[in-house]
Amino acid sequence: MANRTVKDAKSIHGTNPQYLIEKIIRTRIYDSKYWKEECFALSAELLVDKAMELRFIGGVYGGNIKSTPFLCLTLKMLQIQPEKDIIIEFIRNEEYKYVRALGAFYMRLVGSSLDIYKYLEPLLADWRKLRRQKRDGQFDIIHMDEFVDELLREERTFDVILPRIQKRYVLEENNELEAKVSALDDDFEEGMETSDEEEESQPADKSLIRERSPLREVKEKDRHRGRDRERGKERHRDRDRERVKERHGDRDRERRKERHRDRDRERGKERNRY
Numbered sequence: 001m002a003n004r005t006v007k008d009a010k011s012i013h014g015t016n017p018q019y020l021i022e023k024i025i026r027t028r029i030y031d032s033k034y035w036k037e038e039c040f041a042l043s044a045e046l047l048v049d050k051a052m053e054l055r056f057i058g059g060v061y062g063g064n065i066k067s068t069p070f071l072c073l074t075l076k077m078l079q080i081q082p083e084k085d086i087i088i089e090f091i092r093n094e095e096y097k098y099v100r101a102l103g104a105f106y107m108r109l110v111g112s113s114l115d116i117y118k119y120l121e122p123l124l125a126d127w128r129k130l131r132r133q134k135r136d137g138q139f140d141i142i143h144m145d146e147f148v149d150e151l152l153r154e155e156r157t158f159d160v161i162l163p164r165i166q167k168r169y170v171l172e173e174n175n176e177l178e179a180k181v182s183a184l185d186d187d188f189e190e191g192m193e194t195s196d197e198e199e200e201s202q203p204a205d206k207s208l209i210r211e212r213s214p215l216r217e218v219k220e221k222d223r224h225r226g227r228d229r230e231r232g233k234e235r236h237r238d239r240d241r242e243r244v245k246e247r248h249g250d251r252d253r254e255r256r257k258e259r260h261r262d263r264d265r266e267r268g269k270e271r272n273r274y
Helices: 023-031 033-038 044-052 069-080 084-092 097-110 113-125 144-153 168-173 184-201 203-212 214-273
Strands: 129-133 139-143
Touching: 023 033, 023 069, 033 069, 044 069, 044 084, 044 097, 069 097, 084 097, 084 113, 097 113, 097 129, 097 144, 113 144, 113 168, 129 144, 139 144
Parallel strands: none
Antiparallel strands: 129 139
16 A cells, blocks of 8 residues: 555545645655554554554654654554544543544544534543654643644644634534533632632631732722722813803903993093083
């Protein structure tokens, strides 16, 4: 079979499954020692054993673009196209975290939007650490939920372009997928209940918690801002009143001056008559 896709393989996203990985990276994988020695004539049954030997995830690395065993096995899965049940078992495997990561990555490449959300979202509750080999060859630590979140949100992972998937809300509106419930909701409710119990048993601590609460500080700041705004408005109103009074005062003075001028004119006219 060499590097050819199995004869009875189904087209994925309208193309040969192996073509989901770009040609230049496929070529590097075909030339890698791991591919030639470990992936040659690998069947779906033997693939599980190889996946259990994984010790890190990653794509390509180094200046001459070497491929990781994780990416080699991904391409092998695209080549032999194992049954969907096998992939689901990979994803549900709780003992071997790198087997789970491999199954999740493969499902993201070949699965439908519905299957991707259905099988990958539960993994967001898996917080185990994974070693990841970066492009420069160095290793860092990423958690399983971060890796899955990247698969659901990003357009490219491990230098592989991820096929586009439908937005979750579209599937919800079509009643194909239930509304997402955050795993933190239960923790939040438990935290609220625990907090209420603590407040009842320790009323003294309640004031301390409130004093230190960031939310309380924000509310206090909002109150101060509101008071400052009201005071500013009141000052503006006072100024406006003063200006109105000044205008009225000026008008009254002008009127009095005008009356005095009229009287002086009348008196002058009377003097001139005599």
